[in-house]
Amino acid sequence: LQIDDLxxxxxxxDPRALARALTLVENRSKDAREILSRVxxxxxxSAVLGxxxxxxxxxxxxxxxxxxxxxxxxxxxxxxxxxxxSPLTGGAFLxxxxxxxxxxxxxxxxxxxxxxxxxVGGLAGAAFEALFLLEAAKKDIIFLETVGSGxxxxxxxxxxxxxLVVLAPGLGxxxxxxxxxxxxxxxxFVVNKSDREGADALAHDLSLIAGERPVRRTTAxxxxxxxxxxxxxxxxAAGRAGSRDRRLMEVWLRDVLSTTVRDRIRESSWEDALxxxxxxxxxxxxxxxRILAEL
Amino acid sequence: LQIDDLxxxxxxxDPRALARALTLVENRSKDAREILSRVxxxxxxSAVLGxxxxxxxxxxxxxxxxxxxxxxxxxxxxxxxxxxxSPLTGGAFLxxxxxxxxxxxxxxxxxxxxxxxxxVGGLAGAAFEALFLLEAAKKDIIFLETVGSGxxxxxxxxxxxxxLVVLAPGLGxxxxxxxxxxxxxxxxFVVNKSDREGADALAHDLSLIAGERPVRRTTAxxxxxxxxxxxxxxxxAAGRAGSRDRRLMEVWLRDVLSTTVRDRIRESSWEDALxxxxxxxxxxxxxxxRILAEL
Numbered sequence: 001l002q003i004d005d006l007x008x009x010x011x012x013x014d015p016r017a018l019a020r021a022l023t024l025v026e027n028r029s030k031d032a033r034e035i036l037s038r039v040x041x042x043x044x045x046s047a048v049l050g051x052x053x054x055x056x057x058x059x060x061x062x063x064x065x066x067x068x069x070x071x072x073x074x075x076x077x078x079x080x081x082x083x084x085x086s087p088l089t090g091g092a093f094l095x096x097x098x099x100x101x102x103x104x105x106x107x108x109x110x111x112x113x114x115x116x117x118x119x120v121g122g123l124a125g126a127a128f129e130a131l132f133l134l135e136a137a138k139k140d141i142i143f144l145e146t147v148g149s150g151x152x153x154x155x156x157x158x159x160x161x162x163x164l165v166v167l168a169p170g171l172g173x174x175x176x177x178x179x180x181x182x183x184x185x186x187x188x189f190v191v192n193k194s195d196r197e198g199a200d201a202l203a204h205d206l207s208l209i210a211g212e213r214p215v216r217r218t219t220a221x222x223x224x225x226x227x228x229x230x231x232x233x234x235x236x237a238a239g240r241a242g243s244r245d246r247r248l249m250e251v252w253l254r255d256v257l258s259t260t261v262r263d264r265i266r267e268s269s270w271e272d273a274l275x276x277x278x279x280x281x282x283x284x285x286x287x288x289x290r291i292l293a294e295l
Numbered sequence: 296l297q298i299d300d301l302x303x304x305x306x307x308x309d310p311r312a313l314a315r316a317l318t319l320v321e322n323r324s325k326d327a328r329e330i331l332s333r334v335x336x337x338x339x340x341s342a343v344l345g346x347x348x349x350x351x352x353x354x355x356x357x358x359x360x361x362x363x364x365x366x367x368x369x370x371x372x373x374x375x376x377x378x379x380x381s382p383l384t385g386g387a388f389l390x391x392x393x394x395x396x397x398x399x400x401x402x403x404x405x406x407x408x409x410x411x412x413x414x415v416g417g418l419a420g421a422a423f424e425a426l427f428l429l430e431a432a433k434k435d436i437i438f439l440e441t442v443g444s445g446x447x448x449x450x451x452x453x454x455x456x457x458x459l460v461v462l463a464p465g466l467g468x469x470x471x472x473x474x475x476x477x478x479x480x481x482x483x484f485v486v487n488k489s490d491r492e493g494a495d496a497l498a499h500d501l502s503l504i505a506g507e508r509p510v511r512r513t514t515a516x517x518x519x520x521x522x523x524x525x526x527x528x529x530x531x532a533a534g535r536a537g538s539r540d541r542r543l544m545e546v547w548l549r550d551v552l553s554t555t556v557r558d559r560i561r562e563s564s565w566e567d568a569l570x571x572x573x574x575x576x577x578x579x580x581x582x583x584x585r586i587l588a589e590l
Contacts, residue, residue: 037578054350056466171351171466249572249579256579257560258553258585265552277544282553283332284544291552292590 003031005232007038013076013137015110016198022112025129028259036129044135047237048244050156051145052182053166058192062166062220063143067109069223069230078110082127082146082156110139116188125255128159141234157185159245161237164229167206169198187236189215190229195222264295298326302333305432308371310405313432317407320424331424339430342532343539346440346449347477348461353487356515357461357485358438362404364518364525370435372404376452379423405434419447420550423454423543436529451482453542456532459487459524462501464493476548482531484510490517559590 009017024032053061063079070077092281114130127144134142144155158165165186171195189206191199194217206215214232218225271289304312319327346358358374365372409425422439429437441451452458460481465488484493484501489512503512509527513520568582577585 040578041575246573253582256583258440260583261556278541282335283335284548285328287548288551288555
């Protein structure tokens with residue numbers, strides 16, 4: 001009954017219901033499964049824009065400005081920031097407070113930070129489930145912000161319509177930092193902090209690897225270039241409408257599968273297997289066979 | 296027969312056999328399983344030191360210097376650099392050439408770069424298997440170098456004896472970049488490029504969060520502080536000898552389990568499930584149940 005109510009309000013776009021449902025998803029509670037199952041029939045029409053790049057390039061500020069621009073265009077927008085932070089405390093170390101301030105400026109922008117909490121599976125399935133909930137809440141534009149380490153971006157790229165790779169001058173070895181993984185998934189390159197020294201050189205270097213992909217310059221703190229960037233991103237996203245669904249389903253299914261297997265393994269058979277491994281009585285392959293046979 | 300020979304030479308520390316075995320592991324070939332099964336009885340006595348931190352702080356150079364110092368102490372050393380790079384090309388974008396040059400300076404240091412290739416499972420199990428092979432090859436010190444995004448470091452920390460978290464001044468928001476995940480797994484903090492402006496401030500900031508953990512200053516390009524850092528790391532590693540094995544077995548088993556499950560799923564039933572998901576005929580949870588029932 002409570003879930004009925006929550007689902008109904010969520011689908012009407014109620015931010016409190018959305019926030020509550022996201023918490024359930026983040027905690028991987030059973031209620032989350034129930035909610036997701038109920039809204040699963042929904043087919044989203046959101047434009048989902050990935051924003052990634054190394055730490056310190058101003059991704060959060062840029063996401064805020066893009067969201068504000070989306071609002072100015074009359075769109076219902078949300079920011080989902082995936083935080084590859086502490087598995088121990090489950091919280092962000094720094095920066096969250098700045099983020100909340102930005103959110104407070106325009107309460108009609110739904111902002112959510114989500115820790116990945118050291119889940120096995122990289123950028124945890126929780127992120128994909130959260131994305132699905134935001135779509136069910138009928139957001140027009142969803143910004144999915146991640147710190148670019150190269151690994152997770154591949155999965156993120158599978159779940160978004162367009163990926164903005166953000167870099168900034170003065171960060172040291174910018175291109176070195178932006179490992180091939182994130183350069184390859186880029187649909188638009190962004191030189192943020194473009195009023196700083198080195199922006200020209202960075203834009204030039206990027207243009208060499210960008211091919212036909214646009215290289216945009218922004219200064220998120222002043223809003224310079226943000227409108228043009230959003231227009232680019234939405235145009236690319238619109239050109240791909242529909243193709244994302246299958247990819248999202250694929251990464252989501254893969255995650256649900258491994259979570260399900262893990263949940264089914266009895267604590268005792270896991271401990272037995274580990275003890276046998278440490279004693280070198282079985283190989284990891286044999287131990288895995290044993291565990292699977294018991295399922 | 297070829298495998299017999301390879302395993303024998305590997306256990307004698309032959310670098311060519313080791314390189315070949317690592318390639319098989321990286322490609323996740325069946326031969327790799329066979330090799331790992333044969334050397335699995337081995338109990339490593341290597342000191343495994345994790346080196347992590349944001350891109351651009353000079354981790355590779357520092358790892359090279361630490362390895363050279365290890366050589367100078369008469370130890371057999373190896374560097375395993377985990378590269379969260381392109382799943383498309385499987386190679387590093389920049390920096391590999393510089394790395395090879397460093398390796399060429401002292402051919403007795405075994406250096407291996409390993410791409411994670413977008414494996415589901417974050418820092419892929421291949422890394423743990425590679426570590427096991429390096430131990431079987433009786434390396435005295437193994438440096439495991441990763442780019443710190445926060446997520447993978449948790450798994451890496453489980454597989455090493457001591458974790459060095461490397462930062463450098465002048466990278467922008469250093470502490471912001473070093474997300475809580477990597478700060479928490481640190482056993483030693485390293486301020487590299489310590490001849491640069493801002494090094495004092497960074498060392499001071501780190502000392503505030505370091506607690507009783509040492510904060511070391513190094514300049515990898517000149518070798519300054521490297522000997523002291525290696526001494527610190529080896530002392531910590533020695534104090535923990537033995538406790539790593541169970542943790543390594545745990546992450547390895549988890550990886551083998553999910554790989555095994557994935558390998559068993561027939562292509563056709565995976566495609567059927569995806570089609571049903573896209574058509575919204577089943578939820579991901581129902582699809583996962585169906586697939587598992589077929590196994």
